[in-house]
Amino acid sequence: MANEVCLRTLDLERPWLIEQYQSRGGYQVLKKILSEKTAPDAIIEEVKRSGLRGRGGAGFPTGLKWSFISRNAPGQKYVVCNSDEGEPGTFKDRDILRYNPHQLIEGMVIAGYAIGASRGYNYIRGEFWEPYERFEQALEEAREAGFLGENILGSGFDFELHSHLGAGAYICGEETALLESIEGKKGQPRYKPPFPAHFGLYGCPTIINNTESLASIPMIMEKGGEWFADIGVKNSGGSKLFSISGNINNPGVFEIPMGTPFSELLEMAGGMKDGRKIKAVIPGGSSAPVIPGEQMMALNMDYDSIAGAGSMLGSGAVIVLDDSNCMVKILERMSYFYHEESCGQCTPCREGTGWLYRIVHRIETGQGRQEDLDLLDDVADKISGKTICALGDAAAMPVQGMLRHFRHEFQYHIDHKRCMVGVG
């Protein structure tokens, strides 16, 4: 059971074309909803029943998020799609945009209908030119076919959708930074509350969902929430796109049921490269705490299984590392990333990410001090939970994970001023 939801047209030739999407029943469920005038609340209930949790990283239940919007409040409301895809290791939304853009469009129109919004934006990261052009072409096709714009299919329902291009800033993946960015400002996260459901884009009620979350909606509506929930396991409904990369033979995007054993996913991805031994796995994007390889081999790819091992499923970005990797060097690179990408708005994050990077960097370069590991713990603790947005936590969690499982490797670096793996 693979490619049942977001990648269900992948086997077709030029699957991004509207005829191809329609040849698999695409836009049928939108037609049905509009012609039968399905009650918006019934749609939200169906999404709740599906157990769909936000695929952008936080795993918040999508149906519940939609129910926070007061549909009948006057004024504009917005549906915003988050295709910023910047969490290192994640490369799945790019495939949805490239290969199945119409399913995302259909999902966004249904979302608009459900929350009473007549406008939407898809925020695509600036580097994604090819996916952007595909999506733009799909928008044109959908407009021409009458699935977007005014009075869609004669139903009286209007929905206009545009894409916004980013310009290189990981922080714009954070939902309120993303809204600021659409408003033509620096992408600095807002204080919450108020949450976007009350005060979102241009101050209007807004739902923001990940590309994969929204692209899952048409199938949920077509086949029912229960069908979707049953693909997965308890607390983790549906299938999920896993972006798997690192030291493996066949990296790529795999859409498989939630709860699939990691060992099976690794096998689909061709197993370890050069017959090397698996050392560690970062299971949910670079901010997810690392899990040792043997432990990972016994886990399943669902929220609870990964959380039970002290990490998180996040965006489903699985980075597999073999025994040639020095964990100090890996952490150094990740810490550099968070320091570079901090928007600088709050002190614990701005200063703390710099400290984390400098300390790991000096350990990596043989300048580490005996007190450094405690210092790393301490700085990570001082960032966690004390910042405006979750980038602070995202920077702290990998440090905490590395020290939990690979402290000895860091200690060796400090004691011997070199790497125990023979690479760093």
Place this chain on the structure above:
Amino acid sequence: MTTTTAKETSELFTPEIRAEIDRWIAKYPPEWKQSAVMGALMIVQENNGGWLTTELMDQVAAYLDMPPIAVYEVATFYSMYELKPVGKHKICVCTNVSCMTNKSDLIVEHLENKLGIGFGEVTEDGRFSLKEVECLGACGGAPMMQIGKQYYENLTPEIVDAILEGLE
């Protein structure tokens, strides 16, 4: 604030560019022209050999009824805007974890040797510049790089050579 002469305006900000910016403006509510600033900066940058001058940013500000400082803030916040000249081909190499563990350092080294420049530099003939970038969302094709609008994946030094030879 820098003033722009009429001549510069007509040369740097053609009707075609204005039309392209207008397409962005049309995507947003009429009172939110500012939303078009990112698109506008990208268009203007592309038409100026890949980088932004203060004059260009001021023009964008005037066109979108924004204070120039608000445009500078945007231009300095996002990493794809360049405030210094870049090469005709801006080579962006990802060195984040998945690329790093697939030996992006060899790609970087190869490019540096071949072009005789490091990150943040431009070759003397102005053809190439090198830039280190964070994960570009193509880790399945690690190591990878972007040149202009194009992604190049599963790189080896030989593949890099072939790609560069194929560029104008």
